[in-house]
Amino acid sequence: MDGGETFDGFPKECISFFRELSVNNSIHWFKQHKREYDEFVLKPVRCFVYDMGERLRLIAPRISADPRTNRSLFRINRDIRFSDDKTPYKTHLAVWFWEGSGPRMECSGFYFHLEPDTLMLGVGIYRFPKPLLEKYRTYAVHKKYGAALEQAINNITGTGTITLGGAHYKRIPSGFDPHHKNAALLLHNGLYAGEETPIPDELFSGELVDYCFERFILMAPLHRWLVNLTD
Numbered sequence: 001m002d003g004g005e006t007f008d009g010f011p012k013e014c015i016s017f018f019r020e021l022s023v024n025n026s027i028h029w030f031k032q033h034k035r036e037y038d039e040f041v042l043k044p045v046r047c048f049v050y051d052m053g054e055r056l057r058l059i060a061p062r063i064s065a066d067p068r069t070n071r072s073l074f075r076i077n078r079d080i081r082f083s084d085d086k087t088p089y090k091t092h093l094a095v096w097f098w099e100g101s102g103p104r105m106e107c108s109g110f111y112f113h114l115e116p117d118t119l120m121l122g123v124g125i126y127r128f129p130k131p132l133l134e135k136y137r138t139y140a141v142h143k144k145y146g147a148a149l150e151q152a153i154n155n156i157t158g159t160g161t162i163t164l165g166g167a168h169y170k171r172i173p174s175g176f177d178p179h180h181k182n183a184a185l186l187l188h189n190g191l192y193a194g195e196e197t198p199i200p201d202e203l204f205s206g207e208l209v210d211y212c213f214e215r216f217i218l219m220a221p222l223h224r225w226l227v228n229l230t231d
Contacts (some may be wrong), residue, residue: 005091007047009205011165013040018091019116025087031088037076045073045093048208053097055213056110060099060227063109071104072096083102091115093123099223100230106132108226110216111194119199124166124192125226132230136175139229140185150182152221156193159218162205166190193222 017036030037046067053065070152074094080086089179093114100107106129113120126134139145156162168189172178176186185191193195195215202211 005047007044007051007206007209009208010044010048010203010204013202014044014093014114015116015199017041018093021089022091022116025049025089025091027088030089041093042073045095047098049073049095049097051206051209052095052112052212056097056216059217060097060110060128060223063097063099064104065097089177099227102230107230108223110219110223111192112212114203116119117199118196120194120196121215121219122192122194123216123223124194125230126166126192127190128188135189136188136229137176137186140182141176141180145225145228146182149185151223152225153193155221156219162193162195162215162219165192165194191222193219193224195219 013036017033017040020033042133044111049067049072051062056063056065060069071076072095074090074096076089078085078088078090080088093112094213095112096104096109097105097111098109105126108123108125111120111122113122135186140149153164157164166188169187172183172186177183180186200208200211202208
């Protein structure tokens with residue numbers, strides 16, 4: 001995308017599309033409504049990726065904002081091969097802005113997730129690849145890097161609206177002090193933070209970029225710590 005079109009908000013038809021898809025989740029229905037998906041979902045979200053990416057570069061200069069599918073845009077088709085849920089489509093819109101030279105989902109980034117009734121914004125790495133998990137654990141209890149992580153988390157969760165996620169394991173991994181002040185962070189197989197709210201009025205105007213950016217700024221300390229981890 002060349003940035004020729006400015007993002008003016010998502011149309012209300014975008015919400016309607018996902019609400020209707022959630023009760024008509026079939027290939028037949030989707031094919032009949034493909035034009036609505038292209039016009040009311042893909043067209044505005046590609047503009048959003050471009051404008052949001054430009055804004056994010058103010059705090060994350062190397063951010064990747066690529067409006068292609070399997071880049072910043074997640075596929076709407078679900079992978080049903082290993083799932084009990086065989087519905088063919090996702091009933092939400094997901095956007096990913098990542099920073100780093102590795103595979104996009106192994107980098108820290110900023111996440112936008114829209115459902116018919118809620119908007120979720122987040123930051124971080126959903127799941128560490130094994131080599132990075134080992135490095136993360138070492139850094140989490142390191143005198144310097146561990147203290148910086150603790151401060152970043154305190155800054156984020158201190159807002160009262162942003163929560164930390166990624167805890168997975170039940171036991172502290174072997175070789176680490178279970179009494180370390182950051183020991184709880186060793187239970188994570190990913191590290192991310194996010195905020196979920198009802199859909200704001202800004203969603204339907206260009207002000208959404210400002211709305212998201214203000215919240216991403218609050219979450220940025222964790223992103224910066226993770227970028228340093230992955231560099």
